[in-house]
Amino acid sequence: MFILEGTSAKNVAENLAKRLRQPLLHPVYKRFPDDEFYVRVLDDISGEDVLIVQTAYPDQKIIELLIIQDAIHDAGARKITVILPYFGYSRQDKKFEEGEAISARAIAQHISFHADYVITVDPHKEHILKFFTVPAYSCSAVSTIAQHLKEKNIDFVLAPDEGAKERAKEAAGIINCDYDYLEKTRINGATVKITPKKLDARGKNVAIIDDIISTGDTMAKSIKELKKQGAKTVLVACTHGLFIGGAQKKILAAECDEIISTDTIDSDFSKVSVAECIAAILPKTVPRIKN
Ligand code: R5P
DSSP: OEEEEOSSOHHHHHHHHHHHTOOEEOOEEEEOTTOOEEEEOOSOOTTOEEEEEOOBOSHHHHHHHHHHHHHHHHTTOSEEEEEESSBTTTTOOSOSSTTOOOHHHHHHHHHHTTOSEEEEESOSSGGGGGGSSSOEEEEOOHHHHHHHHHTTTOOEEEESSGGGHHHHHHHHHHHTSEEEEOEEEEEETTEEEEEOOOOSOTTOEEEEEEEEESSSHHHHHHHHHHHHTTOSEEEEEEEEEOOOTTHHHHHHHTTOSEEEEESSSOOTTEEEOTHHHHHHHHHHHSTTOOO
16 A cells, blocks of 8 residues: 655655555656646556545645546556545535535545545535545544643633534543633625624633634634633634635734644644544545554
């Protein structure tokens, strides 16, 4: 079996190869003068199982993944497992308005073409797994994040919206502290409104947990609410740190004490690896993989 290091989430691929004690494949990746992508697999992978690790975000990384899959399929791989540490477009998981594309479905169908199994981490909504036309599974980085938070004397966990409530509950259970959630209304792609709500946060070290930090507006406004209510320190933790535009600045300006993210998208805040949760789910979902 081989673990193929794609062009994104390289830390995940390297960590996974170490955990599974399997060799890493490094194909040749190049760009033509017109910026089109080129891939060439030099190793003999005929009859082998290959795990391709590639975050499908931003758009360019999706194209690169499809081309890598084509090369691996043509080189005679026995089974192809596509590991998507972050599956972009997962938030467009339905038609919010008539005439819209279900983008998550469109991308999932294309990825399924040269895949036998798909694994992703903390998808925004679990039902996107059904969009793949091959068996697809998810694992969660919440317990790894919570283990990391345990070292930080956290005594209250907050979900910035109801959708993140279960994550906050799970993390609070591991940390052994209380949790709560806020009511959030999305105004547009970059702005949210947090409804004020009495929280038991006075004098506490709080961790806000979410699946994605994109523009940072959700976190910034949640931090402000906590600080207004007398929280001592506030740190934010997410699985997928997109940090669009001035997200980092916005969060820090709200007096955030620390930003923590995983390595599904590499950033200065990638302090936790999702390789552990991927390695744990593989033997339960993909045949012939042992931990
Ligand atoms: C949406 O419900 C997600 O869970 C996140 O809360 C959202 O994507 C964060 O977006 P932003 O950082 O732009 O507020």
